[in-house]
Amino acid sequence: MEFNTISMIGLGYIGLPTAAVFASRRKQVIGVDIDQQAVDTINRGEIHIVEPELDMVVNAAVKEGYLRATTQPEPADAFLVAVPTPFHTDENGQNHKADLRYIKAASEALAEQLKPGNLVVLESTSPVGATEQMAEWLAAARPDLTFPQTHGEASDIRIAHCPERVLPGHVVRELVENDRVIGGMTPKCAEAACALYKIVVEGECIPTTARTAEMAKLTENSFRDVNIAFANELSIICHELDINVWELISLANRHPRVNILTPGAGVGGHCIAVDPWFIVDASPEHARLIRTAREVNDGKPEWVLSRVSESLEALHRDNPNARRGDLTVACLGVAFKPDIDDLRESPALGITKKVAELGCRVQVVEPNIQALPESLAQEHVELATLDEALAQADVVCVLVKHKSFMAQVDAIGGKRVVIDAVGLLG
Ligand SMILES: NC(=O)c1ccc[n+]([C@@H]2O[C@H](COP(=O)([O-])OP(=O)(O)OC[C@H]3O[C@@H](n4cnc5c(N)ncnc54)[C@H](O)[C@@H]3O)[C@@H](O)[C@H]2O)c1
Numbered sequence: 001m002e003f004n005t006i007s008m009i010g011l012g013y014i015g016l017p018t019a020a021v022f023a024s025r026r027k028q029v030i031g032v033d034i035d036q037q038a039v040d041t042i043n044r045g046e047i048h049i050v051e052p053e054l055d056m057v058v059n060a061a062v063k064e065g066y067l068r069a070t071t072q073p074e075p076a077d078a079f080l081v082a083v084p085t086p087f088h089t090d091e092n093g094q095n096h097k098a099d100l101r102y103i104k105a106a107s108e109a110l111a112e113q114l115k116p117g118n119l120v121v122l123e124s125t126s127p128v129g130a131t132e133q134m135a136e137w138l139a140a141a142r143p144d145l146t147f148p149q150t151h152g153e154a155s156d157i158r159i160a161h162c163p164e165r166v167l168p169g170h171v172v173r174e175l176v177e178n179d180r181v182i183g184g185m186t187p188k189c190a191e192a193a194c195a196l197y198k199i200v201v202e203g204e205c206i207p208t209t210a211r212t213a214e215m216a217k218l219t220e221n222s223f224r225d226v227n228i229a230f231a232n233e234l235s236i237i238c239h240e241l242d243i244n245v246w247e248l249i250s251l252a253n254r255h256p257r258v259n260i261l262t263p264g265a266g267v268g269g270h271c272i273a274v275d276p277w278f279i280v281d282a283s284p285e286h287a288r289l290i291r292t293a294r295e296v297n298d299g300k301p302e303w304v305l306s307r308v309s310e311s312l313e314a315l316h317r318d319n320p321n322a323r324r325g326d327l328t329v330a331c332l333g334v335a336f337k338p339d340i341d342d343l344r345e346s347p348a349l350g351i352t353k354k355v356a357e358l359g360c361r362v363q364v365v366e367p368n369i370q371a372l373p374e375s376l377a378q379e380h381v382e383l384a385t386l387d388e389a390l391a392q393a394d395v396v397c398v399l400v401k402h403k404s405f406m407a408q409v410d411a412i413g414g415k416r417v418v419i420d421a422v423g424l425l426g
Contacts (some may be wrong), residue, residue, distance in 0.1 A: 001119065001159075003199065004028060007076035009106045011038055011069060014083035014164050016047065017054055017171045021200045023061035030076055031069040032109075050341060053172045068113060073110045078196050080125040081106050081134070082164070085418025086270070087277050096277035098127040107134050111141035114126050116156035119192045123164050125217050125271065127278035131161040135185060136184040148185035160184045160193035161210040163217030168340065172397040179203035183213025190426075222290050223276040227261045228272070229293035232300045235263035265304050265399045265421040267297040267349025268336030273285040273345050303348040304397070304421045305354050311395045311417050313358060323358035325380065330393035331355060332386070333422075334366045334376075334413070341368040348399035349375070355397065356381045363389040367404050390415060398424045 003025065008019035013097070023029040033039055033396040041048045045062040047055050061067035074077070083102035090097060103124060109119070120138065122131050132149060136155065139147040145156045161183040166174040180197050182205050184190025197205050231249060235354035238245035249260045267273045276294050280287040312327055336346035343349050353375055356362045363384040364372060372383050386408055392394070396415045398405065401422040405412065412418060413425045 001117070001195055003079075003119075003196050003397055005030065005078075006196075007032060007073060007079045007110070007113075009033075009073065009079060009081045009110055010083035010102075010124075011042060012082065012084070013049055013051065013164070013168065013171070015080075016042065016058065017051060017166075017175055018080065018082065018123070018164075019067055020054065020057040020061050021175050023064075023066035024057055024345040025199050026066060027199065029061070029067045030074050031067060032071065032073050033069060034071060034105075036071060039069040039071055042067070043276070050319070052169060057172060067171065073113045075113045075115065076118070078119040078121065079113075080121045080123055080162075081110070081111045084270075085124045085126055085130075087281075092270050095281070097281055098130070098278050100126075100130060100133065101420060103130060104137055107137040108141050111138050114138065114142055114145060114157060116145065118156075119158040119160065119189075119196060121159075121193050121196070122161045125163055125221075125275055125278075126161065126214050127218070128211050128214045128282055130214060131159060131183070131185065134263050148189055153186050153188045155186075155308055158184070158186075158189040158192040159210070160189045161213045162193055162197060163213060165217065165220060169409075173284045176202050180205045181213045181216045182206065183208045183210040183216075185210050196263045215279075217369070218275050218279050221272045222279055222293070224261065225267060225272050225297060226289060226293040227259075227268045228264070228267055229296040231263040232258070232266075233296055236300075236303055244426075262423065263421075264347070264401075265351055266300040268344070268346040268348070270344050271299070272362055299356055300421075301351045301354075304351050304399070304419065307419045308342045308351075308355055308395060308397055309358060311419065312358060315394055315417070325361065327394045328361040328363060328392045329355050329358075329397060330363045330365060330384070330389035332365045332389070332396065332398045332405055332424075333401055333402055334364060334373075335368055335402075338401045339368070339403055343369070343373055349373070350401055351383075351397070352376060361392075362397075363392060365389045365405075366400075367402060385425065386411075395419065398422055 004184045007030045008015045009032045011031045019029045019031045038048045045059040083106045087096045088099050182193045194205040237243040276290045280291045333353040334349045362381040365386050395417045397419045
């Protein structure tokens with residue numbers, strides 16, 4: 001199977017670097033996105049997301065004529081789909097279900113361009129069965145073609161799932177170096193997809209079934225979620241028992257077969273906080289540990305908040321005439337993890353919003369953003385430098401372990417009331 005023209009559907013944090021890396025191997029890449037602004041930006045050789053090194057790779061690929069973007073799919077040898085797969089919940093915030101609308105829309109749009117011999121790969125993180133569902137949508141749109149679910153190895157179209165496991169901030173390198181799990185709907189589908197990825201991947205391409213590949217990705221993120229939940233639970237127990245959880249974990253991790261991850265203010269972002277729910281939804285009766293881990297991690301911000309409330313109450317007891325509005329809380333960090341500007345699903349942001357609702361003044365220190373997000377646009381909340389916040393704060397709440405905070409550990413640790421959710425002070 002030859003892949004001279006590759007179409008990348010969805011040009012976000014995953015799709016754009018993937019498109020650019022294929023283009024850097026001198027393949028003709030047609031990027032497709034419904035966001036006209038993103039398309040225009042890419043066609044100028046610029047990028048609309050923050051990712052180190054990506055600007056150079058995209059700029060070179062566009063200038064040399066290997067990458068261009070459009071809003072409508074065009075014919076290609078292979079189509080890769082990397083559109084969002086969020087979940088939706090019911091009105092009580094329960095019953096987390098994967099939202100496959102974006103995959104359906106992308107499938108219906110690309111189906112028009114399919115021709116015999118094409119390969120379609122779903123890269124989006126997906127619940128088990130989503131690749132088969134994509135194949136059904138493609139088949140419904142193109143009754144003139146045959147698909148693996150009905151014609152097995154003899155089908156006109158090959159279909160596979162290849163989940164992405166790159167680390168934001170290192171995407172360009174990891175796209176090439178990481179091993180890839182490649183799940184075909186049939187062995188020939190897997191073989192075709194392996195051949196495609198080997199154009200760029202220096203790691204191993206390991207063939208399996210589509211369902212196993214879907215579950216492998218969900219398992220990786222659930223494993224991390226369960227481990228972090230264990231650390232978060234320990235942090236609460238240790239607070240009760242007056243033990244330093246950071247010291248405890250570093251001691252336990254000296255055991256050669258123990259590796260406990262780090263407690264924090266909660267778990268954020270759009271991967272670890274989302275993907276385990278796809279397993280819970282698929283097997284609610286049996287995914288007990290995975291569900292509990294999600295609940296433990298989702299409950300951690302409330303616990304941090306309760307510690308802020310307790311500190312404010314203690315300050316009131318010391319000074320009964322003080323009004324809430326006279327007290328200042330410094331929230332250090334609102335990003336979902338250290339040293340990035342991404343606030344999506346950030347527990348630190350959620351905690352900061354709720355601290356503001358307690359009626360005190362809030363100084364937000366987030367060196368990676370230029371302005372406060374809409375959700376914090378209130379008169380008594382302001383973006384401050386670390387120095388300004390430390391000068392004014394009655395309570396300091398460390399929510400993200402940014403490098404710039406680590407350089408000021410002494411100044412932060414010198415404050416009288418510090419709630420350290422991330423082990424900055426050790
Ligand atoms: N970002 C990560 O670190 C990461 C890591 C591993 C896996 N993933 C998974 O990869 C998938 C994509 O994630 P992302 O972070 O790149 O999302 P993103 O939101 O950054 O990008 C998705 C892009 O798809 C576009 N899009 C939506 N519907 C479309 C359609 N019908 N046709 C064409 N374009 C469409 C959007 O405009 C957007 O530009 C998700 O399933 C995610 O869970 C992400």
